[in-house]
Amino acid sequence: MFHNIGEIGTRLICIADCHQNHTNNGFELALAFVEREIERGVPFVLVLLGDIFDMLFGGVPYSIAPHKAHIARLENIAAQRKVLYFEGNHDFNLAPIFQNVQVFARAVQPVFATIGGVPVSFAHGDVAMPLRYNLYTAIIRNPYLLRFLGAIDVCLGGRIFAIVRSVLCKHGLQSYVGYKEQIFSHKKQFYAPLPCQYAIEGHFHLGEIAAMDENTRFYIALYAFSCISHAFIVESFQHIVSIYCPII
Numbered sequence: 001m002f003h004n005i006g007e008i009g010t011r012l013i014c015i016a017d018c019h020q021n022h023t024n025n026g027f028e029l030a031l032a033f034v035e036r037e038i039e040r041g042v043p044f045v046l047v048l049l050g051d052i053f054d055m056l057f058g059g060v061p062y063s064i065a066p067h068k069a070h071i072a073r074l075e076n077i078a079a080q081r082k083v084l085y086f087e088g089n090h091d092f093n094l095a096p097i098f099q100n101v102q103v104f105a106r107a108v109q110p111v112f113a114t115i116g117g118v119p120v121s122f123a124h125g126d127v128a129m130p131l132r133y134n135l136y137t138a139i140i141r142n143p144y145l146l147r148f149l150g151a152i153d154v155c156l157g158g159r160i161f162a163i164v165r166s167v168l169c170k171h172g173l174q175s176y177v178g179y180k181e182q183i184f185s186h187k188k189q190f191y192a193p194l195p196c197q198y199a200i201e202g203h204f205h206l207g208e209i210a211a212m213d214e215n216t217r218f219y220i221a222l223y224a225f226s227c228i229s230h231a232f233i234v235e236s237f238q239h240i241v242s243i244y245c246p247i248i
Contacts (some may be wrong), residue, residue, distance in 0.1 A: 002195065003108045008082065010116040013037070016049035016124070016202025017224035019090065022066060026225055027052060031073050038080055046081055049202035049222060050088025050124030059092035059146035062153050075100050086111065088203065090142050098151045106137065112196060116174040121196035125203025125221070128190045176204040184210040187219045 013034060020027035033048055053070075057063045064071070077083060078100035085092055086104045094103045106113050109237035110123035126137070139145065153159070176183060183204055191199045191212055199221045200211070 002112050003104075005084075007114045007117070008084070009168075011042070012046045012047055014047040014049060014117065014200060015052070015225050016222040016224065017051045017088070017205060018032050019051055019054040019224070020070065021065065024054070027070055028097070029078070030225060031070065034077055035073070040076065044081060045124060046077060046083045047200075048083065048085045049122065049200070050086050050091040051202065051224075052085070052088070053091045056091040056094065056097070058096040059143055060149065060153060061205050064097060071097060072074055074098070074209065075103040078102075082242035086122055086124050089126050089137060093143055094147055100104075106141070110191075110194070110199065110201075111198075112194075118194045118198070120198045120200060121191070122193065123199075125201035159212070177205060179204075180208070184219065188212045189218070192220060222244065240243060 001008045015030050016023075017029040018030060021241050037044060038204050055063045055065055074083065075098060078098070081098055084104065085094060085098070085101050086109055087106055089106075092106065093177070094101075095105075104122075105122065106126065109127050110118065110121040114120065117129070126133070129137075183206070187199065187201075198218050198220060199218070202222045204223070205224035206221035208221050210219045210221070211217070212219050
């Protein structure tokens with residue numbers, strides 16, 4: 001059974017993989033751009049395709065505290081425009097954090113919709129993964145485990161969070177360029193039977209489009225916003241980094 005949210009409009013701003021943290025403030029640029037579009041009176045749907053924050057976990061107070069200002073701004077945006085947030089592998093269990101933002105957990109991704117009548121799907125990208133990854137990600141997303149670890153972390157003054165954050169920052173963003181052909185092949189097989197003309201994902205930081213069949217259905221792998229540091233306004237699928245366009 002597919003999770004289908006129906007028609008969502010004809011203009012999108014799609015952003016993936018900002019990886020906002022204490023050393024990277026890329027999401028600030030994204031928020032400022034979106035807020036300017038609201039000031040201009042431009043209609044749009046904001047689609048956040050996961051890993052917007054480098055570490056944001058519902059139930060872990062020390063992961064939320066550094067991002068309170070950005071969360072408040074995003075909530076204000078969501079009070080004025082539809083905001084769809086597809087959880088990634090760095091930001092999850094988000095429903096308790098947001099009131100106005102519509103959050104989609106990994107378990108329901110990909111999510112299907114139509115844009116101007118054109119069928120599309122959205123996902124962070126880490127769907128249909130090997131069993132080992134699925135087990136790992138199910139464990140770390142367990143809300144009871146997160147609350148338990150969050151409580152211990154509070155008692156330890158945020159030491160657990162600080163250790164995990166230092167490890168993530170040390171390793172930086174993973175490059176998937178060398179696996180591009182394997183990724184595209186896997187995605188073509190995965191999306192082949194699914195009801196979408198465009199499958200839009202983040203996670204792999206590729207910034208490319210791959211035809212899923214004879215140039216009628218496409219897999220769109222967005223760039224990491226943290227790498228390009230600015231938004232692109234486009235009106236076609238020729239240059240997909242962030243999207244602001246009707247699908248025609």
